[in-house]
Amino acid sequence: MHPAPSVIVFSSFSGLGFGLLFWLGLGLPAPTGWIAFGFFTIAYLLAVGGLIASTFHLGHPERALLAFTQWRTSWLSREAWTSVTALVLMALYGAGLVFFGQRIAWLGLAGAALSLGTVLTTAMIYAQMKTVPRWRHWSTPALFLSLSLGGGALLAGQGRAALVLLLIAAAFQLVNWLDGDARFARAGHSLATATGLGGIGAVRSFAPPHTGTNYLLREMVHVIGRKHARQLRVIAFALAYVLPALLLLLPLGHAVAALAVLSHLAGVLASRWLFFAEAEHVVGLYYGQR
Amino acid sequence: MTSLPPPSAVKLGLVIDLDTCVGCHACVIACKGWNTENYGAPLSDQNPYGADPSGTFLNRVHSYEITPGDSPPQLVHFPKSCLHCEDAPCVTVCPTGASYKRAEDGIVLVNEDACIGCGLCAWACPYGAREMDAAAGVMKKCTLCVDRIYNDNLPEEDREPACVRTCPAGARHFGDLGDADSAVSRLVAERGGFDLMPEQGTKPVNKYLPPRPKDRPAPDLAPLAPVATEAKGFLGWLDRALSTLPGEGR
Numbered sequence: 001m002h003p004a005p006s007v008i009v010f011s012s013f014s015g016l017g018f019g020l021l022f023w024l025g026l027g028l029p030a031p032t033g034w035i036a037f038g039f040f041t042i043a044y045l046l047a048v049g050g051l052i053a054s055t056f057h058l059g060h061p062e063r064a065l066l067a068f069t070q071w072r073t074s075w076l077s078r079e080a081w082t083s084v085t086a087l088v089l090m091a092l093y094g095a096g097l098v099f100f101g102q103r104i105a106w107l108g109l110a111g112a113a114l115s116l117g118t119v120l121t122t123a124m125i126y127a128q129m130k131t132v133p134r135w136r137h138w139s140t141p142a143l144f145l146s147l148s149l150g151g152g153a154l155l156a157g158q159g160r161a162a163l164v165l166l167l168i169a170a171a172f173q174l175v176n177w178l179d180g181d182a183r184f185a186r187a188g189h190s191l192a193t194a195t196g197l198g199g200i201g202a203v204r205s206f207a208p209p210h211t212g213t214n215y216l217l218r219e220m221v222h223v224i225g226r227k228h229a230r231q232l233r234v235i236a237f238a239l240a241y242v243l244p245a246l247l248l249l250l251p252l253g254h255a256v257a258a259l260a261v262l263s264h265l266a267g268v269l270a271s272r273w274l275f276f277a278e279a280e281h282v283v284g285l286y287y288g289q290r
Numbered sequence: 291m292t293s294l295p296p297p298s299a300v301k302l303g304l305v306i307d308l309d310t311c312v313g314c315h316a317c318v319i320a321c322k323g324w325n326t327e328n329y330g331a332p333l334s335d336q337n338p339y340g341a342d343p344s345g346t347f348l349n350r351v352h353s354y355e356i357t358p359g360d361s362p363p364q365l366v367h368f369p370k371s372c373l374h375c376e377d378a379p380c381v382t383v384c385p386t387g388a389s390y391k392r393a394e395d396g397i398v399l400v401n402e403d404a405c406i407g408c409g410l411c412a413w414a415c416p417y418g419a420r421e422m423d424a425a426a427g428v429m430k431k432c433t434l435c436v437d438r439i440y441n442d443n444l445p446e447e448d449r450e451p452a453c454v455r456t457c458p459a460g461a462r463h464f465g466d467l468g469d470a471d472s473a474v475s476r477l478v479a480e481r482g483g484f485d486l487m488p489e490q491g492t493k494p495v496n497k498y499l500p501p502r503p504k505d506r507p508a509p510d511l512a513p514l515a516p517v518a519t520e521a522k523g524f525l526g527w528l529d530r531a532l533s534t535l536p537g538e539g540r
Binding site for chain 1: 292293308315318342343344345346347350351352353354355356357358359361363364365366368370379381382383384385386387388404405406407408409410412413414415416417418421422424426427428429484485486487488489490491498500501
């Protein structure tokens with residue numbers, strides 16, 4: 001799949017932002033006044049900035065309100081609802097903390113649940129795709145959720161929780177990568193089943209329909225992005241999980257925490273690049289590629 | 291609504307004969323022509339006369355080489371367009387309701403006025419039947435020429451999809467696959483029509499007819515043995531004379 005920068009930035013940043021909103025909603029921490037303002041500003045910049053980035057890949061963003069209509073069947077529509085309601089509830093909750101020094105606990109808990117729900121619905125957009133066997137697995141939502149919770153804890157200054165959650169996320173990451181490598185073959189898709197001609201003999205793509213490229217190849221058969229997959233996996237794993245975990249073992253100051261956050265974010269961006277670049281869509285079979 | 295309707299009695303679709311298709315791409319051109327001039331946004335091209343031309347097509351013809359274990363390979367031309375699946379995954383993922391399946395005849399369509407161009411339906415389709423138009427920013431797909439098949443302004447013989455109407459080999463058939471007695475259903479039954487990628491569980495309406503078994507040359511038929519390896523007479527002299535010239539033997 002095409003690793004579109006707007007989608008990589010959206011899912012990484014908003015995952016972190018909604019993770020921070022989750023911890024703020026729980027009251028961990030529960031700052032008031034200017035400190036609360038700082039926390040909520042960071043959370044909203046990440047979450048809303050990510051959402052705005054995601055509209056860059058729409059053909060007609062001016063019709064985005066229609067995306068609220070099909071929540072019965074569409075995970076993308078559900079994501080629209082959870083993200084907007086989470087942002088509205090957490091804004092009210094944050095206003096209570098910033099301007100009135102009041103923590104409205106039930107509002108925070110509801111906002112926390114919806115923030116987590118947003119990350120879940122984002123993950124399910126990918127995990128529902130039967131056409132991309134690498135994504136269609138429980139480890140996809142598990143990875144997205146644990147990354148959001150771990151990164152959010154890092155931003156919220158919850159050192160102990162961040163350490164545990166990052167280690168859990170690292171485990172899900174390994175499952176997602178290593179099991180994912182075999183999942184396309186396990187799903188049983190091949191050019192033989194794609195064309196239905198396997199009964200006659202070995203099938204090979206002889207000539208593509210066009211000499212040039214097309215939307216399908218650009219969007220779903222993005223082979224070039226996998227070139228440095230092995231090196232990127234090592235970089236992503238070291239930056240997103242190992243380095244922040246080691247830093248969390250040190251006495252936690254602002255400088256150490258900032259370093260851990262930056263390292264984690266860089267690692268998540270690399271991991272998210274691979275999430276798309278390594279994902280093979282079954283339509284590639286028709287073009288003799290994967 | 292992007293909920294799928296209950297299975298319709300009428301299932302309009304195509305039956306494509308892989309035995310008959312000669313790979314001329316006339317269906318591709320007829321489709322592009324009709325669907326650029328009629329229903330919805332035109333099918334645009336980007337840089338059509340430049341170094342890297344690309345464009346939106348609702349029907350594309352692949353060519354595959356099949357090598358049976360002990361015989362020479364054979365070429366199969368393979369037209370592919372929307373299969374109007376009964377369990378269409380492209381419909382249910384749509385967040386806006388732009389993508390829908392008609393309850394009355396099972397045709398899968400896009401309401402272009404409601405499409406936000408998110409591309410999720412194209413991701414959900416295993417067959418590559420949907421393409422985002424780079425100029426219009428909306429999703430395009432085969433409409434089964436819905437503006438031809440019910441069009442009373444057209445002569446009776448033109449009320450079928452443009453690809454079917456134009457096919458010079460008669461490799462494309464249009465009809466009601468929900469009716470077991472229709473010509474297309476009988477064709478599917480007689481020739482062993484099959485689904486593409488059945489393991490995806492999409493239940494395509496369109497069916498493909500397999501190539502008929504080919505006559506195979508006898509396996510012990512060796513290439514003809516050469517009758518003359520050395521040229522004699524004038525040609526032999528010419529061969530030797532030319533060989534002495536500089537630059538020979540490359």
